[in-house]
Amino acid sequence: MKDNLLLLILCIVLVVCCTPTSNVKAQTTEQAHEHLLFIVNIEMLYGLLKKTESGYVFSNFKTGPQPSTRDEAWVNLVNGLPIWDTQNRRCGKGYIKDRKTAVPDCADVVNDKLFLESNFDVRDAGMRVLGAAFTLGLTLTGASYDVTFNASNYKTAYEQAYGRINKETLTTLSRELTSFKADFKRTHDTYHAAASRPDINIRVNDQSGLYSNQIDFAKMIQVKPTLIAIPSITVEAETLEKILDDVRRYKQDLHDKWSLQTADAEIKYLPTTSQFNYEWRGPRRLPVKDGAVRGEVFVDVTSKNVDHVMPRSYEAKDANLVLRFDGYKITFVNRTAKFIMIDSIAFYYNGKIAQRGGLALEMAPQSETLPQNALDISRWPIDHKYLAFRGITKPVALQTEVEIGFAVKYRLVDTNKEQSFFSKKKYSLYELIAKQ
Numbered sequence: 001m002k003d004n005l006l007l008l009i010l011c012i013v014l015v016v017c018c019t020p021t022s023n024v025k026a027q028t029t030e031q032a033h034e035h036l037l038f039i040v041n042i043e044m045l046y047g048l049l050k051k052t053e054s055g056y057v058f059s060n061f062k063t064g065p066q067p068s069t070r071d072e073a074w075v076n077l078v079n080g081l082p083i084w085d086t087q088n089r090r091c092g093k094g095y096i097k098d099r100k101t102a103v104p105d106c107a108d109v110v111n112d113k114l115f116l117e118s119n120f121d122v123r124d125a126g127m128r129v130l131g132a133a134f135t136l137g138l139t140l141t142g143a144s145y146d147v148t149f150n151a152s153n154y155k156t157a158y159e160q161a162y163g164r165i166n167k168e169t170l171t172t173l174s175r176e177l178t179s180f181k182a183d184f185k186r187t188h189d190t191y192h193a194a195a196s197r198p199d200i201n202i203r204v205n206d207q208s209g210l211y212s213n214q215i216d217f218a219k220m221i222q223v224k225p226t227l228i229a230i231p232s233i234t235v236e237a238e239t240l241e242k243i244l245d246d247v248r249r250y251k252q253d254l255h256d257k258w259s260l261q262t263a264d265a266e267i268k269y270l271p272t273t274s275q276f277n278y279e280w281r282g283p284r285r286l287p288v289k290d291g292a293v294r295g296e297v298f299v300d301v302t303s304k305n306v307d308h309v310m311p312r313s314y315e316a317k318d319a320n321l322v323l324r325f326d327g328y329k330i331t332f333v334n335r336t337a338k339f340i341m342i343d344s345i346a347f348y349y350n351g352k353i354a355q356r357g358g359l360a361l362e363m364a365p366q367s368e369t370l371p372q373n374a375l376d377i378s379r380w381p382i383d384h385k386y387l388a389f390r391g392i393t394k395p396v397a398l399q400t401e402v403e404i405g406f407a408v409k410y411r412l413v414d415t416n417k418e419q420s421f422f423s424k425k426k427y428s429l430y431e432l433i434a435k436q
Contacts, residue, residue, distance in 0.1 A: 044063055044064055044065070044066075045061065045076075045078060045173070046061065046063075046067055046074050046075060046076055046077060047060070047062075047161070047165075048061075048062075048067075048075075049074075049075050049082075049158065049161055050113075051157070055160050055161075056157040057160075057164055058075075058161045058162075058164075058165065061077075061237055061238075061243045062235070062236040062243075063177070063233050063236075063247065064233060064234030064235065065234065067083065071111060072113070075158065080162075082114070082115075086149035086151075087149075088148055089103075089104075089147045090103045091103050091104050091106035091109040091118060091147050092104070106147075109147050110145075115149055115150045115151075115153050115157070116147055116148070116149055116150075117148060117149075117150050118145035118146065118147045118148075119145060165240060169240045169244055172244060173240065173244045173247060176248060177247065180247075180251050183251075184254075193291065194288050194291055194293045195224060195293055196223075197292075198221070198286075198293040198294075198295075199292055199294045200218070200221060200293070200294070201296045201297070202217045202299060203296065203297070203299070204298075204299045205298060205301065206301045207300055207302050207303075207393070208276070208301050208302055208303045208393045208394065209393055209394025210304040210392065210393065210397065210433065210434070211276060211304070214275065214276070215275075220269060221267060221268070221269060221270070222267070222269075222270070223266070223267060223268075223286070223293055233251075235247055235250065266284065267282065267283060267284055267285060274305060275304065275305060276303070276304050277301070277302045277304070277391060278300060278301045278302060279299070279300045280297065280299060281297070281300065282297035282298060283295060283297075302391075303390075303392055304391075304392050304393075304433070305390050305392070306388065306433045307384065307388045308327075308384065308388070309389060309402055309432050309433060310325075310328070310387065310404065311327060311404055311425070311427060311432060312326060312327045313325075313326065314406075314425065316406050316408070316421065316422075316423035317335075317421070318419070318421040320335055320412065320419065321333070321334060321335065321336075321342075321408065321410060323406055323423075325406065328376065328378065329374040329375060330375040331368065331371075331374045332361075332363060332368070332369045334363040334366060334367050336365060337365045338365055338414055339364060339365060339412075339413035339414070340362070340363045340412060341360065341361070341410060341411045342360075342361040343357065343358070343360070343409045343410060343411065343418075344356060344357035344358070344359060344408075345406065345407070345408050346406065346408075347380065348403065348404065348407070348424060349386060349387055349402075349403070349404055349405075350386045350387070350402060351386070352382075352386050354377070354380045354381050354382045356375070356380060359375075387402075389429065392429065392433070394430060397428065397429040397433060397434075398429075398430045400428065400429035400430075401426050401427065401429070402432055403427075404424070404425055405425065406423055407423075408420060408421055408422075
């Protein structure tokens with residue numbers, strides 16, 4: 001019995017090893033399909049390839065997005081290519097799996113309508129018989145197949161169906177779709193050209209009393225046309241003639257809407273700047289007529305916001321020394337014929353003080369501070385919120401006072417005697433911000 005089993009195994013191995021494997025390779029999609037249709041202007045036209053008693057025909061036609069059905073033979077009529085998956089694959093029946101990966105059931109893959117055919121794989125058959133000797137026949141419960149796309153049969157079927165199409169109707173359909181695109185492009189370009197050069201009259205109402213054309217409000221408006229994409233003509237019918245009729249009717253409906261409907265543009269107003277507070281009063285949409293966007297918008301400037309409120313010219317002095325301040329930097333003039341050593345400076349602003357000591361700034365007789373040696377107060381410990389004002393109007397600014405002052409301690413070098421002077425001035429806020 002043992003000798004008989006070994007003999008059986010040896011015979012099966014010889015059969016498997018000597019059996020030639022199939023060398024039929026499925027052609028790639030690019031190799032299998034020639035471009036049989038040369039209609040440049042149609043971008044989206046599909047035909048449903050079906051077999052009838054008289055041969056293959058296109059039983060339905062469709063424009064618009066690509067059909068999504070998996071088990072129907074929809075063909076792209078622009079390039080002659082099938083839209084279904086034509087790649088080589090494997091399938092199985094029963095419990096069998098491919099040698100490396102699981103395979104789908106053949107019932108889900110093989111489809112004569114899609115020219116997907118399968119061949120029995122003798123290698124797997126031999127291995128199943130060989131395995132049967134060790135598994136008591138369990139490996140005989142399944143089978144594995146190669147599934148290929150029959151490009152030759154597809155091409156024959158396509159040419160037969162395409163030969164039955166009315167070429168004049170197809171050419172007319174191409175012209176209709178092309179003219180539709182051209183009409184839309186003209187309308188689209190007109191709308192966008194109008195939006196890029198809007199003719200909007202901006203009327204500014206200064207309620208603050210402090211505005212003097214400091215803002216270019218035209219740059220604060222964005223105009224966006226509503227027509228931004230070409231609509232898709234989606235039609236499905238049993239004949240090309242019916243497709244052509246439907247496309248013409250659809251085109252006419254769109255033309256009627258374009259001529260009757262007033263196109264409009266969306267108006268966006270940008271946020272308030274930090275310098276002024278203002279409110280827009282205007283439409284959210286404006287009509288596009290005669291190739292232009294025209295309209296009127298109102299802006300109410302309600303108040304002003306100001307920071308770093310300082311006099312732009314301030315002078316304090318005594319018989320020996322002059323302090324000058326331009327709102328940002330401090331310089332000195334030595335009026336004497338002696339050296340002066342400046343020790344410390346105090347800056348007074350609206351009840352607050354910022355001080356710098358240990359300066360040891362020496363000035364020659366009859367000299368002025370060089371620009372590069374000016375003292376920059378932006379580096380001083382100043383609480384800037386006391387120099388900032390929000391929501392100011394002219395009446396408020398006229399009634400608001402700002403106090404600025406300086407104190408300087410210095411020494412005449414030959415006497416080494418400390419001297420000082422102190423000065424404060426009050427300004428109306430309006431005086432300081434009117435020209436900002």
